Amino acid sequence: MLNSEGLVDIRLNKGAYVAEPPLDNVFHMFEAMGIMEGNCARLACERLADADLAELEKLHENLEEHYKNGDQESYMDCNHVYHTFVQEKAGNPVLSKMVSNLRDVILLHRYRQIYRPGRFSESMEEHRRLIEAFRARDGERAERLMRAHLEKQGLALVSYYAELGFKKVQDN
Numbered sequence: 001m002l003n004s005e006g007l008v009d010i011r012l013n014k015g016a017y018v019a020e021p022p023l024d025n026v027f028h029m030f031e032a033m034g035i036m037e038g039n040c041a042r043l044a045c046e047r048l049a050d051a052d053l054a055e056l057e058k059l060h061e062n063l064e065e066h067y068k069n070g071d072q073e074s075y076m077d078c079n080h081v082y083h084t085f086v087q088e089k090a091g092n093p094v095l096s097k098m099v100s101n102l103r104d105v106i107l108l109h110r111y112r113q114i115y116r117p118g119r120f121s122e123s124m125e126e127h128r129r130l131i132e133a134f135r136a137r138d139g140e141r142a143e144r145l146m147r148a149h150l151e152k153q154g155l156a157l158v159s160y161y162a163e164l165g166f167k168k169v170q171d172n
Contacts, residue, residue: 023158023166029106030154036099037083038147041130043090045139052089053134059085060131067124072114075123082127086146113156122152 048056059082066075087099103110114120126149133142 023161026109026161027154027158029102029109030150030157033099033102033106034147034150034154036095036102037087037150038143040087040090040092040095040099041133041146042139042143043092043095044086045134045137045142047091048089048134048137056082056085056089056131056134060127063124063127067120072120075120076111076114079123079127109157110153112160113153116156116160119152119156123149126152 044052059078062078063075063082066072066078083103087096090096114123126145130142130145130149133139133145
């Protein structure tokens, strides 16, 4: 199954290896995720109850604490909960299932981007702008910011993989 999803290469008489993703595919996955999560952010912003906003504030505070402590792993774990919470609060089960399916595919990649120089700080700043949009109940702004946040993750990963020698689809 992992092979059919392009996550693992199976080599005859050698075993299974983590697949080297084509750079184009990495960016396209994050671009698609940005579009879908952006819509989730807009819908959630419009539908958040006060208690939901309070929960989102707690998650944001946890992100701030992990950032302050330089704990990238805990930050990414909390980040996953934050994004899943926004997705659920969008209130669209079809969109939520699509986001979950894509998230499962990109999860292996998503965690690598936070270790790029400067990306940890950028991610935190992006989350600060996002929480401001949620507080203001500005759905259009939340959508735009979430989309940009995911696209920046994708670009950071493309840069990381390019440095490792991964190629574009056309180059293979």
